[in-house]
Amino acid sequence: MNACLGDAVGQIYAQKYFPPDAKAQAQAMVANLIAAYHKRLDALTWLAPSTRAEAQAKLDTLYVGIGYPETWKDYSAYEVRPDDAFGNLWRSSVWYFNMQIARIGKPVDRHEWSMTPQTVNAVNLPLQNALNFPAAILQPPFFDPQAPAAVNYGAIGSVIGHEISHTFDAEGSAFDSKGRVRNWWTPEDHAHFEQQAEKLEKQYDAYEPFPGVHVNGKQTIDENIADLGGIAAAYDGYRASQHGAQGPTQDGFTGDQQFFIAFGQNWGSQTREAALRRQVLTDGHSPGQFRAATVRNSDAWYKAFDVKPGETLYLAPDDRIHIW
Ligand SMILES: [Zn+2]
Known part of the structure; x- marks a missing residue:
């Protein structure tokens, strides 16, 4: 869909499906996750002090868009006619062109969204040091x-x-905290990161969705590291939201068990064999079942379900990988 029409529909969608109290609740979650990352960065011993300071600065200035943009674009110059589909599309393109031209010479708007509210997805925008979580994934x-x-x-x-x-x-x-293209890591930081990443690559290389066909640990490394950091920070954030305790038991499951079950359910999927083979060969993301297996690296998961040596997903403590 053309960007202008997509955003206009988004206003209607967001009002209907993402009320202000849902937005406030999601924003509180984001605040707990950012606080969790701050604590984790503070505790990391392998980052140089200068790198740690820039990482903290990136977190401090990160714009996390929740649901929909803070300010809607002004569509008053865009004319929609009920009997003119082609003209509507044409005028929306002209409107979009004019909007882009008007930005020349003005400061970058880091709060500008790149997704419409009705898109089920999420995005990291390094040039803006910003994230967008549209209403439709919330x-x-x-x-x-x-x-x-x-x-x-x-x-x-x-x-x-x-x-x-x-x-x-x-x-x-x-990319640094201002979205400028600048490497802010030391060579030692990179070397350590690579060393840990290599261990994680081997963990994923071992996954074999079809006989003789393995997940490519190198191809999927960035996404697997993000899954690893994501579950660790989310767990910390959840515990912080409960003042350090577990959430209440429900339907016989402890709070921690509910957390890990919900994580696993993110990755439930059905894929035709041909599509799955293509994904394994070309996609930067591991197939869902192996993304669910990220829990193997989380000490809290072992405690939550009393996972024992010899069980399918068990990893010895030294083989569990923690990067952030
Ligand atoms: Zn990702």
Whole structure:
């Protein structure tokens, strides 16, 4: 859909499906996740002090758009006629062109959105040091204002944490807190990061969705690291939202169990064999079942379900990988 029409529909969508109290609740989750990353960065020993300071600055200036833009674009100059589909499209393109031209010479608007509210997706925009979480992904099963905190943090919280993690990964390290293209890592930081990443690559290389066909650990490394950071920060954020305790037990599941179940349910999917084979060969994301297996690296998951040596997903403590 043309950007102008898409945004106009988005206003209607956001008002109907993403009321202000849902937005406030999602914003509180984001604040807890950012606080969790701040604490994790403080505790990391492998980052040089200058790198840590820039990482914290990136977090401090990160704009996290929730649901829809803070200010809607002004469409008063855009004329819509009920009997003129082609003309509507044409005029919206002209409107969009004029809007772009008017931006020349003005400061970058870091709060400008690149997705419409009705898009089920999320994005990290390194040139703006910004994230967008459209209203359409802030719906069940990812997010439900009525659901327990454990479930919301396990589901959408881990997705938000995933996107924040891209702020610091191989791509994020090439953009600073102002969105300028500048490498802010030392060679030692890179060397350590690579060393940890290599271990994680081996973990994913071992996954074999079809006999003889393995997940490519190198091809999927950035996304797997983001999944790892995402679940860790989401878990911290969820515990912080419960003042350090577990959320209440529900339907026989402890708060921590609900968190990890909701995380796993993010990745339930059905894929035809040909499509899955293509994904394994070409996609930067691991197939859903292996994204769900990120829990293997989380110490809290072992405690929550009393996972024992010899069980399918078990990893010895030294083989669990923690990057952020
Ligand atoms: Zn990602």
